[in-house]
Amino acid sequence: MSIEYYVDNRSGSCRRTTSVIKELGLDVVYKPIDLLQKENKSDSFLALNPNSMLPVIIDRKAKQQPLILTEAMAINIYLCDTYGGTHLLPKDGTKRYQILQWMSWAAEHFRQPAPIYFEENVITQLMGTDPNTTRLQQAEFMLSKHGQVLDSHLANKCYVVGEKFSLADIDLASALSQMPYSKLPVDRFKHIMRWAKDLEKNHESWKYTGDLLHTGMRQALNHTQ
Structure with a gap:
């Protein structure tokens, strides 16, 4: 390989x-x-x-x-x-298509606001320009609508699909990766926040990549100050 x-x-x-x-x-x-x-x-x-x-x-x-x-x-x-990732995405069966459904939903809906918050609250800071409040208002509308859907879905669940960590969890949780810098206001959704914290605590691969991301972001932001 x-x-x-x-x-x-x-x-x-x-x-x-x-x-x-x-x-x-x-x-x-x-x-x-x-x-x-x-x-x-x-x-x-x-x-x-x-x-x-x-x-x-x-x-x-x-x-x-x-x-x-x-x-x-x-x-x-x-x-x-x-390369043998059936624990993250089964080869076939109902769970495979449920995972793909949530991955598609993440791309089309839940992850859409996150880059806007990042661009307007982080990139503008690096470039020395002002945030576009209209874009932030649009992002807030999308986050409020789609965040409630995911929050309700996770009310009694540890994972998005079934009882195991999957690509669906990875795709959805990635939207929260830049929260400390972008000011993405997800903390209003208690079930999403509980689920996200548990992923960091229980899955080494997710914690590892989170640590890499935060180290890189802190270095980049400190370098511009």
Whole structure:
């Protein structure tokens, strides 16, 4: 196995993929890309992903053409299906499709507000500009609507689907990764907060990637002050 992994540990999306890599015990070659320094805009990186987004993997399987994959959701499904991640995403059955349903819901709904809060409360600070209050109001509307749905779903649950940690938990919890910096107001949702804290406490891969993210963010913010 030879997988190259293009990553910025401060990214919530990369946290999702790094967590799966740790869960599966995969030996990958890490290729750091500094988003704040716009290394994702280089010609060499754009040749891999014209969308200029992380993460990206290149899986160089023997006797096969290298597989280049972008988008954390697609990467995580591929890694689980290819390298023994059935505990995170079953090969078939009802739970597989429930997990995929919640992953899609995370992408379409729950994770949408988080980058807006990050851009308006963190990136503007780094750039020395003012937050766009209209965008923040739109993000608040989405968070209030979709946060209530997830909070109600988690009222009597330890995990989003079934009784095990899955890709659904990873995809949804990643939206909270930047909370200390972006001021994402999720603490009003008590069931979401309890679930998120339990994930950090009970799953080493998730705690590990959280520590990486926070260390990187603190360094970046201290460097600009």
